Amino acid sequence: MSPSEFVAALRGLSHRYWGTHPFHRRMHDGELSEHELKIWAANRWYYQCVLPQKDAAIISNCPVPEVRREWLDRIVYHDGTEAGDGGTERWLRLCTAVGLDREEVLDQRHVAPGARFAVDAYVNFARTKPWLEAVASGLTEMFAGHLMQRRVADMLANYPWIAPDDLAYFTNRIDKVSGEGKGTLDIVVRHAVTREQQEKAIAALSFKTDVLWSLLDAIERAAAKE
Numbered sequence: 424m425s426p427s428e429f430v431a432a433l434r435g436l437s438h439r440y441w442g443t444h445p446f447h448r449r450m451h452d453g454e455l456s457e458h459e460l461k462i463w464a465a466n467r468w469y470y471q472c473v474l475p476q477k478d479a480a481i482i483s484n485c486p487v488p489e490v491r492r493e494w495l496d497r498i499v500y501h502d503g504t505e506a507g508d509g510g511t512e513r514w515l516r517l518c519t520a521v522g523l524d525r526e527e528v529l530d531q532r533h534v535a536p537g538a539r540f541a542v543d544a545y546v547n548f549a550r551t552k553p554w555l556e557a558v559a560s561g562l563t564e565m566f567a568g569h570l571m572q573r574r575v576a577d578m579l580a581n582y583p584w585i586a587p588d589d590l591a592y593f594t595n596r597i598d599k600v601s602g603e604g605k606g607t608l609d610i611v612v613r614h615a616v617t618r619e620q621q622e623k624a625i626a627a628l629s630f631k632t633d634v635l636w637s638l639l640d641a642i643e644r645a646a647a648k649e
């Protein structure tokens with residue numbers, strides 16, 4: 424495939440992205456109960472927690488210095504440079520805003536088995552697949568910017584107990600992915616040069632959309648149980 428055909432094939436997976444999942448739709452429409460929002464935040468905590476390990480796995484498998492250098496930033500972004508800083512901490516702030524205690528988030532008591540399985544599959548993918556496929560699986564970022572922008576506006580409009588500062592996780596992340604995953608896409612296009620590598624990259628992104636979809640399925644199910 425030419426680079427433009429390849430990029431079009433990757434973007435063509437947008438319909439599988441979790442933006443259209445019924446649980447996200449209900450969230451955006453203001454239909455989630457306080458309980459459902461709590462279960463969502465507590466389960467997504469598990470995803471947020473493992474992202475640095477996923478990114479470290481990619482770095483450990485990657486022999487290309489410039490890719491490692493670029494990727495390192497992601498670990499620092501989530502973990503911060505000191506305790507109390509970074510994306511993970513901003514997610515905890517959102518958790519407390521929706522009414523969770525830090526302790527019940529940190530001890531993962533609300534994490535549903537299916538959510539754990541989906542997220543663990545993503546980390547295992549990064550640990551066991553060639554680094555380029557693992558990088559390509561992060562390309563859901565191409566679709567995330569718009570969704571997060573809508574999420575901030577819709578959550579502020581629909582859930583009056585959530586204040587703008589509580590959504591710092593998303594506003595900060597929107598800035599980070601404002602290039603719509605451009606850096607990641609550049610790496611994938613530069614390094615996936617054979618048809619086989621391109622097809623593996625497309626399959627990796629498809630796998631990741633399944634991970635996110637399954638995570639929300641598990642959240643939806645867990646949240647339905649009062």
Ligand SMILES: O=C(O)c1cc(C(=O)O)c2c(n1)C(=O)C(=O)c1cc(C(=O)O)[nH]c1-2
Binds near residue numbers: 560562563571596
């Ligand atoms: O809120 C969202 O809809 C959303 C989606 C995604 C994504 O599409 O993978 C990520 C994030 N947020 C996010 O905050 C984040 O840090 C992140 C890292 C990754 C990744 O695969 O490395 N995806 C995402």
